[in-house]
Amino acid sequence: MEILKLVLGTIFICTALSDIQSVQLLCRHGARSPMIEYPNYKHKNHWKNGAGVLTTVGMRECYDAGIFFRTFYHDLISNTSFPQSVEAYSAEKDRVLQSAEALLAGLYPPIYEKAVAVDLLWRPIPVRVFSVESDYYLQGVDIDKCPALAKEYTEIYFSEIVKDFVNQEKAFIEKMCTLAGYRKFDYLDMFVCVFALTDCFNCDKAANLSRPTWISSEEESHLQRIKGSFLTILNKDFPEYSYLSSGGGPLLGKIVNNLNNFSASAEKHFVLFHAHDITIASFLGNLNFTIYYDPPFASCVAVELHSENQEFYVEMRYHNSTDSPAPLTLQGCSQQCPLKQFLSLTSNRVNLHPEEECLLP
Secondary structure (H helix, E strand, C coil): CHHHHHHHHHHHHHHHCCCEEEEEEEEECCCECCCCCCCCCCCHHHCCCCCCCECHHHHHHHHHHHHHHHHHCCCCCCCCCCCCCCEEEECCCHHHHHHHHHHHHHHCCCCHHHCCECCECCCCCCCEECCHHHCCCCCCCCHHHCHHHHHHHHHHHCCHHHHHHHHHHHHHHHHHHHHCCCCCCCHHHHHHHHHHHHHHHHHHHHCCCCCCCCCCHHHHHHHHHHHHHHHHHHHHCCHHHHHHCCCCHHHHHHHHHHHHHHHCCCCCEEEEEEECHHHHHHHHHHCCCCCCCCCCCCCEEEEEEEEECCEEEEEEEEECCCCCCEEECCCCCCCCEEHHHHHHHHHHHCCCCHHHHCCCC
16 A cells, blocks of 8 residues: 555656756755764764764765655656756855765766766766855855845844843753853853754754753754744844845845746756755745744755746745655745746845845945
């Protein structure tokens, strides 16, 4: 019965996506080591290669994602070779570049006669990187090069809505941070603590490491919801933030330009953008989707262009790396959103000139 369900589900997916013209995929890198370790962190000796380094688990997550999307988008991706129109872009971080390469290895495995070696079913596919000085799209430029965004950060952290939110959770946050080994911390330190704790817990879970005894699974989930709620506040209550930040308005501008170009082309296209959790959060937030939790390792957002009876429409999906992609419906439109309506609804969220917008008026 389970096999029958899988076959029928696959047939349904193949039928639904048979009219697909292009896919633009925004993905987070795979599992890594923690970026910041809290004082009482008990797994410090587990991570031998430093902070923020992609793990073997993370590589496999991205490779498996490539295999999954190859099946899901089988009508777009050739069974024998990768199309010349494939484009891959990465933020300039080793863990992101490696994740993009791993996903592409699963997405475009070579046939035997085109393999690099007989016993190596892999071939290199170019991954482009925006320069550090001008990456307003995936990595983000240094904050001192975007004074408008720096100003927005200050306004956000000291806004009444954020201070009220923190005050509601203050007792719980202080309890967890004290147990984690933080001794003295002010208002801003609480953000550092929450981000450090949730990051370590996520990395530990991916590496199958035990949770500390001083926090329950319910309390850990509560901390994760706090971080997710803060990300939602960032993007929902401060639209200028997601409009300016990488993954938000600037990346949407590139994706929208691609939609226009692809709708005028007879070729099929696959575009991969590989970046970070905050990139995906900003992209979703900029389009007014609620972010309940951090986008997990190897999660992806897909923007698809379809054609039917010479009319184009856009579909979006969110793949959290464990379940089948969930449909995303843009506010004011249907799941199958006509291209013209999609462009109209997103027009005020597109940042086509991020370098100019970063300058204070």
